[in-house]
Amino acid sequence: MISQLVTVPVDGEVLPGDVMVPDDARAVVLFAHGSGSSRRSPRNRMVAAELRTAGLGTVLMDLLTEREDRTDAVTAEHRFDIPLLGGRLVAVIDWLASQPDTKGLPVALFGASTGAAAALVAAAERPDRILTVVSRGGRPDLAGDALERVRASVLLVVGGEDREVIRLNQQAARRLAGPHSLRVVPGATHLFEEPGALEQVAEVTRNWCDDRLKARQQARQQ
Template identity: 35%
Template sequence: MMFPINRSHVSIPCDDVAISGMLCQPEGAIGVVVCINGSTASRIKPPSDYVGGVLHMARLATLWLDAAGLDDCRHGRAENPAFPPVRRLQASFDWLRRNAATDDLPLALLASGHLAAAALRLASAGTGDISAMVLRSARLQLPEPGLANITAPTLLIAGGLDDGSVGATRGAFAALRCKKRFEVVPGATHAFEEPGSLEVVARLARGWFLQHTRFVLA
């Protein structure tokens, strides 16, 4: 079932930057998924994003963040939760809690590529108010600190042909002590561009969020 969707560009101040984002909120939304994509171009995902569309049909709002406003990972500054991009991701969660349209909705997190490390570090700090988390094509440098401290149910997804992600994701999965699941999509590469592979990712993410996030159905 399709729900009317309110789309708005947002600007979230943190440090010396303004993090650009797009909030897509279906009518009667039951939660918000914060989305950060570090696996392709570091721009906001378009409204026609396939995974976002699947989430919207499940009455899950999305806040896509422009990775350019978060991305200090490549410069080695994300080891400590006090530094970006972890702090800037936290600022985005804080903004959702202050925003009248989202302040009472459960928050979840969808991250990919090298920004998955920021997601893990925010979750391990216990300050992100994360109800559930999905990480796709994660680029991690093991050992990742604090994995055993994460309590949010976590789904890890890797493409079967993505050698740069499968091994590290398997190692992270072993270190997690929360409710967890590891899915390898056969025949998929890092970007999940193969026919049918992105559909699998969208279905897995939707199911995980609906099952493990504290949504209240109206």
């Protein structure tokens, strides 16, 4: 297992991140945190730990600089800036392609809340690098016209009690041109804080990524 704290240069600034790559990793999962969150999100870290047991590397990045984060804590102006966040993810995707431990590995994007929209924007910009996109309690509707340009498969996971977000996910799903699936976790609210809810998210994400990797391998063998 390779574990390191990294800094990724973006727009004349640097973004800190935590990279953990198991030996013989099959893919790497890049997390896009949600509104007002960071790479230290305990929910994303829990999901990341589960994915590593399946042989997937994980990358948890702060998508805002320290200065931007301080401003956002007061004004909330950056957390909904989807072009900004999407562009930061693209920069990290390109950086991963240049690193010895992740070069050549397919990238899955895992986005929560507004991070899901940023992940979809990034997937539309880097179609050849993205294996799949997973949204947890996300706002894919905020990705706008990028939805029609996403070629990767998309998994939308929503809590059963998060009814408005279910509706927004259903609307966004109708605009996706590629393969997609909407999974509802019964009894879960927006943050999946109910006992066992986040574990279900981790399991369905793990299985989804595993299926996408198997399909990719089969396609290469044909």
